[in-house]
Amino acid sequence: MRVSATDTHVDVLSTASELLDRLRTRGPGVHCITNTVAQNFTTNVLLAMGCVPSMTLSNEEIGDFVSRSDALLVNLGTFDRERREATMTALDAASQRKLPWVLDPVLVDRSPLRANFARDLIKRGPSVIRLNLAEFAALAETEISPDAAKIYARDHGIVLGLSGETDLVTDGRRTISIANGHSFMAKVTAMGCAGSALVAACLAVEKDAWLATVAAMLILGIAGERAAVNAAGPGSFAVAIIDALYSLDQTTIRQMARIS
Amino acid sequence: MRVSATDTHVDVLSTASELLDRLRTRGPGVHCITNTVAQNFTTNVLLAMGCVPSMTLSNEEIGDFVSRSDALLVNLGTFDRERREATMTALDAASQRKLPWVLDPVLVDRSPLRANFARDLIKRGPSVIRLNLAEFAALAETEISPDAAKIYARDHGIVLGLSGETDLVTDGRRTISIANGHSFMAKVTAMGCAGSALVAACLAVEKDAWLATVAAMLILGIAGERAAVNAAGPGSFAVAIIDALYSLDQTTIRQMARIS
Amino acid sequence: MRVSATDTHVDVLSTASELLDRLRTRGPGVHCITNTVAQNFTTNVLLAMGCVPSMTLSNEEIGDFVSRSDALLVNLGTFDRERREATMTALDAASQRKLPWVLDPVLVDRSPLRANFARDLIKRGPSVIRLNLAEFAALAETEISPDAAKIYARDHGIVLGLSGETDLVTDGRRTISIANGHSFMAKVTAMGCAGSALVAACLAVEKDAWLATVAAMLILGIAGERAAVNAAGPGSFAVAIIDALYSLDQTTIRQMARIS
Numbered sequence: 001m002r003v004s005a006t007d008t009h010v011d012v013l014s015t016a017s018e019l020l021d022r023l024r025t026r027g028p029g030v031h032c033i034t035n036t037v038a039q040n041f042t043t044n045v046l047l048a049m050g051c052v053p054s055m056t057l058s059n060e061e062i063g064d065f066v067s068r069s070d071a072l073l074v075n076l077g078t079f080d081r082e083r084r085e086a087t088m089t090a091l092d093a094a095s096q097r098k099l100p101w102v103l104d105p106v107l108v109d110r111s112p113l114r115a116n117f118a119r120d121l122i123k124r125g126p127s128v129i130r131l132n133l134a135e136f137a138a139l140a141e142t143e144i145s146p147d148a149a150k151i152y153a154r155d156h157g158i159v160l161g162l163s164g165e166t167d168l169v170t171d172g173r174r175t176i177s178i179a180n181g182h183s184f185m186a187k188v189t190a191m192g193c194a195g196s197a198l199v200a201a202c203l204a205v206e207k208d209a210w211l212a213t214v215a216a217m218l219i220l221g222i223a224g225e226r227a228a229v230n231a232a233g234p235g236s237f238a239v240a241i242i243d244a245l246y247s248l249d250q251t252t253i254r255q256m257a258r259i260s
Numbered sequence: 261m262r263v264s265a266t267d268t269h270v271d272v273l274s275t276a277s278e279l280l281d282r283l284r285t286r287g288p289g290v291h292c293i294t295n296t297v298a299q300n301f302t303t304n305v306l307l308a309m310g311c312v313p314s315m316t317l318s319n320e321e322i323g324d325f326v327s328r329s330d331a332l333l334v335n336l337g338t339f340d341r342e343r344r345e346a347t348m349t350a351l352d353a354a355s356q357r358k359l360p361w362v363l364d365p366v367l368v369d370r371s372p373l374r375a376n377f378a379r380d381l382i383k384r385g386p387s388v389i390r391l392n393l394a395e396f397a398a399l400a401e402t403e404i405s406p407d408a409a410k411i412y413a414r415d416h417g418i419v420l421g422l423s424g425e426t427d428l429v430t431d432g433r434r435t436i437s438i439a440n441g442h443s444f445m446a447k448v449t450a451m452g453c454a455g456s457a458l459v460a461a462c463l464a465v466e467k468d469a470w471l472a473t474v475a476a477m478l479i480l481g482i483a484g485e486r487a488a489v490n491a492a493g494p495g496s497f498a499v500a501i502i503d504a505l506y507s508l509d510q511t512t513i514r515q516m517a518r519i520s
Numbered sequence: 521m522r523v524s525a526t527d528t529h530v531d532v533l534s535t536a537s538e539l540l541d542r543l544r545t546r547g548p549g550v551h552c553i554t555n556t557v558a559q560n561f562t563t564n565v566l567l568a569m570g571c572v573p574s575m576t577l578s579n580e581e582i583g584d585f586v587s588r589s590d591a592l593l594v595n596l597g598t599f600d601r602e603r604r605e606a607t608m609t610a611l612d613a614a615s616q617r618k619l620p621w622v623l624d625p626v627l628v629d630r631s632p633l634r635a636n637f638a639r640d641l642i643k644r645g646p647s648v649i650r651l652n653l654a655e656f657a658a659l660a661e662t663e664i665s666p667d668a669a670k671i672y673a674r675d676h677g678i679v680l681g682l683s684g685e686t687d688l689v690t691d692g693r694r695t696i697s698i699a700n701g702h703s704f705m706a707k708v709t710a711m712g713c714a715g716s717a718l719v720a721a722c723l724a725v726e727k728d729a730w731l732a733t734v735a736a737m738l739i740l741g742i743a744g745e746r747a748a749v750n751a752a753g754p755g756s757f758a759v760a761i762i763d764a765l766y767s768l769d770q771t772t773i774r775q776m777a778r779i780s
Contacts, residue, residue, distance in 0.1 A: 037559040037575050039297045043449035048494050053449070054370065055297050058340035064371040080578035080602075082340075110574065111584040187766070189563035189573070234568050235762025242495025246447070299557040303709035308754050313709070314630065315557050318600035324631040342600075502755025506707070 012176065013257055016215035017250035019202055024050035028204035029069035032197050033057060033087055035077025035106070038190035041238070045194040048246040049219075051201045059086040066093035070204035072101035073197045074121065079114050091124050100127040100203035100212075104196035109138035122156060127209040130161040130196040150175060161199060161213040163192060169217060171210040178214070179258035180221030187234035188241075195220045214259075222256045223248055272436065273517055276475035277510035279462055284310035288464035289329035292457050293317060293347055295337025295366070298450035301498070305454040308506040309479075311461045319346040326353035330464035332361035333457045334381065339374050351384050360387040360463035364456035369398035382416060387469040390421040390456040410435060421459060421473045423452060429477060431470040438474070439518035440481030447494035448501075455480045474519075482516045483508055532696065533777050536735035537770035539722055544570035548724035549589035552717050553577060553607055555597025555626065558710035561758070565714040568766040569739075571721045579606040586613035590724035592621035593717045594641065599634050611644050620647040620723035620732075624716035629658035642676060647729040650681040650716040670695060681719060681733045683712060689737060691730040698734070699778035700741030707754035708761075715740045734779075742776045743768055 029052045034042055039055050046053035054065045059082065066072055072094045074087055094101050103126040105118035115138050122129070133144045142148045146168060153160045154172025162168040167178040185191045198220055202212035226248070227240035289312045294302055299315050306313040314325045319342065326332055332354045334347055354361050363386040365378035375398050382389065393404045402408045406428060413420045414432025422428040427438040445451045458480055462472035486508070487500035549572045554562055559575050566573040574585045579602065586592055592614045594607055614621050623646040625638035635658050642649070653664045662668045666688060673680045674692025682688040687698040705711045718740055722732035746768070747760035 035575070036296045036556045037563055040300055040449060040560055043297055044494065044498070047447045047449060054367065055295070056338050056367075056371075058338060060341075061339060061371040061373050064373065065367075068370055078576050078578060079581060081580075107574065107576075107585075110588055111576075111581040113581050113584065187567045189560060189567060231763075232760075233763030233766035234564065235759040235766070238564070238762075239495040239499055239759055240492075242498075243491075243493030246493035246495070296556045300560055300709060303557055304754065304758070307707045307709060314627065315555070316598050316627075316631075318598060320601075321599060321631040321633050324633065325627075328630055499755040499759055500752075502758075503751075503753030506753035506755070 012211065012214055012259060013254050015206065015211050016218045017253040019206055019212070019215040020219065020248060020250060020253065022205040023201055026205055027052050028071060028201055029054065030071050030073065030197060030201045030204060031066045031069040031090065032073040032075070033083065033090060034073060034075040034193055034197070038075065038077060038193035041190040042194045042197045044242055045245060046197055046201060048242050049198065049201060057083060057086050059089050062086045062090045063093040066090045066099070067097055070099065071200040072099055073104065073200040074101060074126070075104040075106055075193050075196060076108065076114055076118060077106040077193065079117065084117065087121070100209065102126060102128045102130055102196050102200045102203065104130050104193060105135055105139055106193065107135065109134045115139060126158060127203055128159040128161055128199055128213050130163070130199050130213070132192065133162060133164050136160070136162055146175065159209045159213050161217055163195065163217070167217045167221065169210065169214045174210055176214055177260045178217050178221055179260070180218060180225055180256065182224040182228040184228055184231060184234050184237040185224045188238040218253065218257055218259070219245070219248065222253055225256060226252070272471065272474055272519060273514050275466065275471050276478045277513040279466055279472070279475040280479065280508060280510060280513065282465040283461055286465055287312050288331060288461055289314065290331050290333065290457060290461045290464060291326045291329040291350065292333040292335070293343065293350060294333060294335035294453055294457070298335065298337060298453035301450040302454045302457045304502055305505060306457055306461060308502050309458065309461060317343055317346050319349050322346045322350045323353040326350045326359070327357055330359065331460040332359055333364065333460040334361060334386070335364040335366055335453050335456060336368065336374055336378060337366040337453065339377065344377065360460070360469065362386060362388045362390055362456050362460045362463065364390050364453060365395055365399055366453065367395065369394045375399060386418060387463055388419040388421055388459050388473050390423070390459050390473070392452065393422060393424050396420070396422055406435065419469045419473050421477055423455065423477070427477045427481065429470060429474045434470055436474055437520045438477050438481055439520070440478060440485055440516065442484040442488040444488055444491060444494050444497040445484045448498040478513065478517055478519070479505070479508065482513055485516060486512070532731065532734055532779060533774050535726065535731050536738045536777070537773040539726055539732070539735040540739065540768060540770060540773065542725040543721055546725055547572050548591060548721055549574065550591050550593065550717060550721050550724060551586045551589040551610065552593040552595070553603065553610060554593060554595035554713055554717070558595065558597060558713035561710040562714045562717045564762055565765060566717055566721060568762050569718065569721060577603055577606050579609050582606045582610045583613040586610045586619070587617055590619065591720040592619055593624065593720040594621060594646070595624040595626055595713050595716060596628065596634055596638060597626040597713065599637065604637065607641070620729065622646060622648045622650055622716050622720045622723065624650050624713060625655055625659055626713065627655065629654045635659060646678060647723055648679040648681055648719050648733050650683070650719050650733070652712065653682060653684050656680070656682055666695065679729045679733050681737055683715065683737070687737045687741065689730060689734045694730055696734055697780045698737050698741055699780070700738060700745055700776065702744040702748040704748055704751060704754050704757040705744045708758040738773065738777055738779070739765070739768065742773055745776060746772070
């Protein structure tokens with residue numbers, strides 16, 4: 001079933017599981033500005049989901065790549081002048097084509113300079129900001145609470161995808177908690193970055209940014225639970241979650257989702 | 261048995277399988293100019309085959325590294341000014357030592373600028389260009405057909421290694437199709453880039469660039485088939501293909517090769 | 521039991537195994553200046569050990585990150601101007617906070633320029649230099665022998681962690697050999713780089729740099745032996761060693777250590 005963005009009682013599960021097939025059928029192009037630590041894992045996550053990832057950071061050609069994509073990820077890891085310029089060029093191209101984009105303000109709690117740059121980028125109108133609780137507190141200069149997140153989302157007209165023990169997705173009006181996931185997810189580098197790329201992929205095939213974010217975080221959390229079943233540690237887990245994403249089906253999503 | 265380059269009925273299988281042992285015995289140095297997404301996987305593929313990979317992109321020291329290597333890979337992914345300069349320095353060093361080199365014009369179909377740079381590089385005389393069909397069409401500004409590939413190879417005096425459902429290797433005079441491989445290979449990032457690095461490795465131990473290219477693509481395709489046997493998805497497949505390359509033997513190559 | 525730094529008959533095993541728990545309990549921040557090939561694997565090794573890794577190379581923000589860390593790794597792979605500047609900024613921050621740091625002069629035997637830069641860095645006073653025999657010979661411009669290593673360590677007031685068939689750790693006064701490890705460790709890229717990051721992590725929780733280095737190299741070697749038990753090749757080995765590091769316990773270290 002197709003869900004209306006104005007319906008507050010959306011069948012979230014239905015859309016989330018249906019998005020799996022949209023990704024695999026349409027194979028959206030997702031351009032990722034992301035850090036070198038995360039590039040390989042992020043690309044493999046997107047490929048496992050049927051997407052067409054691209055990763056160039058060159059200011060000269062990034063416009064061409066973004067123009068041929070369906071969504072954009074801007075991740076601030078390994079932040080430098082060259083990347084800032086490429087980011088601006090990419091955002092211009094995205095704006096021209098009205099592409100949705102996701103901001104992942106990685107580790108803004110570790111660097112005031114990076115937090116300032118993130119705040120500047122937010123003025124450029126991302127559809128979604130995906131981050132963890134410490135990053136949110138640093139970015140919003142606020143305490144960490146569901147209410148603070150709702151207010152921030154509403155004031156900025158964006159969707160917040162907050163990852164933590166329980167994930168929280170809010171656009172200020174609609175808020176949902178996702179209890180899926182596994183502790184190994186915090187033991188594998190780039191898991192959050194790949195999650196943000198998955199949000200971008202879902203935005204490419206679903207206009208309702210809140211629903212797209214819920215779907216992406218639900219898919220990753222459930223894949224994580226399935227991957228953990230046979231994992232002997234974070235090494236085998238990182239491999240198994242790619243396999244789990246690849247083989248995930250709609251029935252599994254409906255059965256395993258723990259949302260409230 | 262050793263195969264003559266002028267023999268059109270070469271025992272391709274014999275050379276391809278024999279090259280496995282040459283790589284392991286001689287351990288050629290292969291310098292790779294490649295994108296950051298592909299660096300780790302490419303290095304591990306080369307190490308699994310007994311090679312000595314190096315990956316620096318610094319213009320200041322790349323000459324030193326190339327001069328101490330036996331072959332060079334130039335992959336255009338993450339193309340920028342700094343990398344272009346380093347590429348020129350590397351080609352100068354390779355030219356001085358008469359080292360064979362491979363061009364992998366990744367995603368030239370996505371950026372006209374990148375395609376132009378690739379065409380400039382081809383004037384510097386690579387032994388082999390390894391690419392997929394869409395990249396070939398963009399590079400050669402032609403339709404995709406075996407005949408177009410043969411003409412291009414002959415006109416440019418190079419070997420073309422075209423990957424696809426079936427791989428095609430041609431120097432304009434000799435053409436071979438390789439049906440080995442597995443669909444998971446398109447689901448793991450850097451598989452093509454690593455394949456190009458393997459071509460460079462084979463060039464280091466085999467003067468006939470056509471035979472070296474056939475051998476490299478055959479080895480990778482067969483390793484892919486063996487890896488797929490127990491893989492649960494593209495995650496475990498990416499791990500298993502490294503193991504398969506490491507343990508591949510001549511008998512397996514002879515038994516599994518599907519060439520025509 | 522806690523071991524005194526002046527006790528030449530230290531219970532090395534006791535400290536090494538105890539360090540496992542200190543890492544997991546304290547979760548030290550380790551900032552890594554390392555090459556793009558090694559970043560992902562290094563991060564996952566540190567996460568598996570309970571550490572909090574960070575990897576930015578941007579000159580503008582690296583000071584912030586180092587100031588919030590407990591130890592620093594300087595690895596010379598992919599050496600360029602930008603990285604040299606960031607390294608100097610990072611060392612200034614480390615010096616101000618009196619943080620211990622490790623130098624990994626990767627492949628200085630392949631580039632005289634890189635060797636010179638390594639020698640300049642040594643004047644800045646690393647706690648430990650971790651490298652292989654060929655790198656040591658190039659750096660110290662000497663032959664390879666345990667005595668040469670002892671003299672170099674004593675003259676420079678540093679700890680040398682030499683990896684090879686048998687590892688050697690010396691501060692000029694105390695010298696130990698570690699026979700643990702597995703041949704697959706040389707077949708996985710970034711294994712040495714990750715080992716150096718582990719040394720940095722141990723320095724963050726143990727003031728005696730010699731003991732910290734012994735512990736790190738022992739932990740990695742034993743994890744390597746355990747990983748090899750079920751590995752089918754270097755691909756599955758690279759995954760299994762992350763799992764082995766994650767699940768390693770003190771009893772295993774005491775039982776498997778082969779030191780002399």
